[in-house]
Amino acid sequence: MRLLAALHYLLIDLLYEWGRSLLTVGSLALIACAYLLITSLSVAFQSFGEQAPPTTNLLLISSDVLDPVDSTLTLELLDNLRRYAEQAYGPGALQAAVPIIFRHMRVEDSVVQLFAVPLDQAARLKELQLVEGRWPEGAHQAAASRWLAQQHGWQIGSRFEVYARTFTLTGILDSPGRKTLSLWMPYTAGQEMFDLRDKFQMAFLRMRSDIEPQEARSFLEQSPLLSDQYAVYLEEQLNERYTQVTRTLLALTSMINLVALLVITFGAYNAAWLTLAERSPEIALLQVLGFSQGNLRALLTMRLLLLSLFSYVAGLGLAAWSISRLKNASSWSIQGVQLALQLPLLQVLLGVALMTTFCLLGAWMSGREQRSTELAALVRYH
């Protein structure tokens, strides 16, 4: 039977049973949509962060705060800590103590991490690299992470609003590890914008290189200056925990992806099996008329492929629509890092390939059952 003739009859058949076809396409489309959304989430997690390089930095923050924004530290506390460390380890024990004003801000519909820091010190401690432009200097200048600049198509000199103030982009920077949407400005600019005198949210500390970081952490935490009000973390441990969370999320999405693919296989198999079960009189008739097992297998496979293709296109449309809605809502972020949901072409094509493969598998599995049924028995009982 020629391909076009087969397609002609399959389409007639699918339209004739439009209710059942719609139900099958609808259910498979939902599964395909779920698969694509999870894939999109997985891709977002992959671009979320990488293994950060080793560091001996410590992070000082108020204890028992869920969001760093709720933390409050003072410059006086940093001075006292510096003296306390020198008493124990000698002069220059606390090499650096960098105050950070930190906020989550909405900038042009993105949730952005805003850092107001002494930029020269922060650049050294956080290994920030200027990839374009120069460091901001004035109260209305800022540098953006590469991911943020890319997301909004910003160039050096671009202007944008933050906290009802207009800023000019002077630099684009990169930092190892997290791929955050972050904005960096001078410490004084943050103080002025948020009307802060000597208060800030966090501080990066670095002890002298001969002091072991874990020992330094214990030493500082036991200090009466911090008591239970403040906590000290090893940045490397935080990074490790962050990487672990990212890996767990990736593993989770991979597992859910696998489940979605299994459901697609089962759905395809079920659709094929139902076709065979409900249409056995018609299949028997086609065999009587001289359709070979190969012809019938090809027809069944084509029927499933058509259903799968329609389902996948519908699922893709649904997923694209959902992602656009979620993007518009702009509220998808984890730990202040926005999830950039997207459907790369490669993932879409991979989905087509997987769905096709699993449909063929479904057709093959149900076709095996059909082959084991004798034609005479089918004709006799119908």
Add this chain to the structure above:
Amino acid sequence: MIIQARGLEKIYRRGAQQVAALRGVDLDLQAGEFAVILGPSGGGKSTLLHVLGGIDRPSAGQVRVNGFALESASESALTRFRRDHIGFIFQFYNLLPSLSALDNVLLSLLAKGWGWQAARQHGLEMLAQVGLAHRSGHRPAELSGGEQQRVAIARALSVDPALVLADEPTGDLDSATANELLELMADLNRSLGKTFIIATHNQETCRFATSLFEMRDGRLSPKGMS
């Protein structure tokens, strides 16, 4: 001789029980005959047609149809045999409900590898031959029982078969329509020279028969023509 069957046996297993549907059937039939097999339901008529049509295999015996030995043929050879040599007509028409009358006829031709346009042209001619050219675009549900059986006849004859096997072709029709159908098949037998075997319990069919048989309890015997 279009059919030569010797000692055909067919035994079905139903659980532990064995049921003999054919018991030593012998049959010789010349090409161009209009053979009628009379007999009650469950007598083995359908089984014999299935064996002669390559749908089922005999448990024992030999059968040659148009020179083709069916008992030893492979599954794919039987499929080709049915496609190229046999036309089937069933009691309940067995048309695909989603397809039009014409498309139902085309199926057999497409299975045989005909091109679309040629098949369509031939299909329309076959429908015209059974008086249904004007109903070619209608689905089975839109046709009467008699019309559906005419479509089935057109489908059976479309592939130019050597043998047409009809299993209770008038069993689902009223007597007037049944007579019209029988006359149509007898006409086609005469005009096209095709061999027909009709399995039926309808005595009316006998008046069209050129050979008459009776089938009872799996045994086939010639029946005198009155």
